[in-house]
Amino acid sequence: MMKTLVTNLRYQMTKHQKILALLGWILTCFGTSAIGAAGSLQAKSFYAGLTQPDWAPPGWLFGPVWTILFAMMAIAIWRVCSIATRNESRIATLLFLAQLALNALWSWLFFAWQSGSWAFVNIILLWGLIVSCIVFFWRTSKLGSLLLVPYLCWVSFAAMLNYSLWQMNTNILS
Template identity: 55%
Template sequence: MTNAHPSEPRHPWLGLAGWWLLSFAAAAIGAAASLQARAFYAQLVQPSWAPPAAVFGPVWTLLYALMGLAAWCVWRAGGWNRRRGALGLFVAQLAVNAAWSWLFFGWQLGGWAFVDIAVLWLLLLATVLAFWRVRPVAGALLLPYLGWVSFAAALNWRVWQLNPTVLG
């Protein structure tokens, strides 16, 4: 006999590992496009408010950890079958997130990267709202990510405008 609530998945800690694995897999896909990002980023004209390249890794590591934790909280409230809509939004925004690094760093397409981050922002906002309805703490865990993506969108726009020949 198990002590789990009938609507909760049976192996919650394996679930947490799975959601973190998925989140960090998206991070790894983006990181693969960013192997030369530090040198590329350093050659770009940047606004005075742009953070140093060394800030991005630690911030994104924390954000991906929070993303996986948030998804796990929602997943625990009924599993994939009951939370398909919210978790589907989560997976969709992860895919769009991973694509951004390829667009900006890998293929140096600043305009398309901006379109991608705008779509990411909308998907992320929908995910925050969907998660909040299931478990407010899950939505709250995504708020730093939403804030960072908002900042990153502004930075993407400005860097693209300052570097039209490099970022097409």
């Protein structure tokens, strides 16, 4: 009975609405990427000028990785919102938009404002919100949840890199 009630509360989107929703999420995710990129205009030379750990990836790797991750993120939130109840969709959207905001802010903190400490605080909060999204998405869409796992792995790696760069470059990254 309860399962039937929950199913009835789900909003059924038409195929046209689903396509528009996917395009909207793609634009939202890549719009966030553009905001972050605006804070990273000098990232290439800045990153190259930092003392780096031996395991730091080359600067050229970040663009392709983030492109794939933002595409996967858009599909993840779209998948969840296209099958969730309205309430689940609202919560998923708020969690997702919050982590997107922190994602964009990180580039500004680290590259534009050269604050290794605040960038590290930001990335830890971002990590927690990604975990929250994964857990929340799991209830509605296992696929949507799993699509965020590579993002969590990359942000985990980025957090370690952020911390290492901050510690190795305290004269630059206050």
